[in-house]
Amino acid sequence: MKEIDFSLKAKMYDLVSELTSDEQELMNEAIIARNNAYAPYSKFKVGAALLLDNGKIITGNNQENAAYPSGMCAERVAIWSAGALYPNMVVKKIAITAASSEVEVKNPVGPCGACRQALYEYEFNQKEPIEIIFMGETGKIIKVSSLASLLPFSFDSSYL
Ligand code: THU
Numbered sequence: 001m002k003e004i005d006f007s008l009k010a011k012m013y014d015l016v017s018e019l020t021s022d023e024q025e026l027m028n029e030a031i032i033a034r035n036n037a038y039a040p041y042s043k044f045k046v047g048a049a050l051l052l053d054n055g056k057i058i059t060g061n062n063q064e065n066a067a068y069p070s071g072m073c074a075e076r077v078a079i080w081s082a083g084a085l086y087p088n089m090v091v092k093k094i095a096i097t098a099a100s101s102e103v104e105v106k107n108p109v110g111p112c113g114a115c116r117q118a119l120y121e122y123e124f125n126q127k128e129p130i131e132i133i134f135m136g137e138t139g140k141i142i143k144v145s146s147l148a149s150l151l152p153f154s155f156d157s158s159y160l
Helices: 021-035 075-086 113-126
Strands: 012-014 044-052 055-060 092-099 131-133 143-144
Touching: 012 055, 012 075, 021 044, 021 075, 021 092, 021 131, 044 075, 055 075, 075 092, 075 113
Parallel strands: 092 131
Antiparallel strands: 012 143, 044 055, 044 092, 131 143
16 A cells, blocks of 8 residues: 555635736626626625636626526536637636625635536646636735646546
């Protein structure tokens, strides 16, 4: 038996102004997207903004539905929109933010498991890591260097 250690290194910031200027812009776009989210049921609005290697920023937000499981998370709305618009894109970074009208979201909100898997598909294909920067409405900001780091033993097309 051999023990395998998957340790995760993340950077934690106190303020958005500590991020690079392109990351600040990306987070601002995510905040705008978050404010436009359609979340009448959960009241939990999420915004995501992707920076592509051609410099374009593509945003998405959660889109809920009266038939609850038919709704979709912000991150997948964003990545699939980017994939639809730019089929050969390379994604450099994604910024994510969440806010609720019910509670103050103070803790950084990372992508859910399904969104990690969906985003990882693109990271695997482009063979270049996608940085993930995420926050709540207030509080700390977290940056991790890749989707792979958030998905140990990840599943990809090489298994098929
Ligand atoms: N949500 C996202 O948009 N992204 C996530 O990674 C987690 C959850 C949305 C889905 C739903 O509309 C609301 O947040 C509450 O779960």
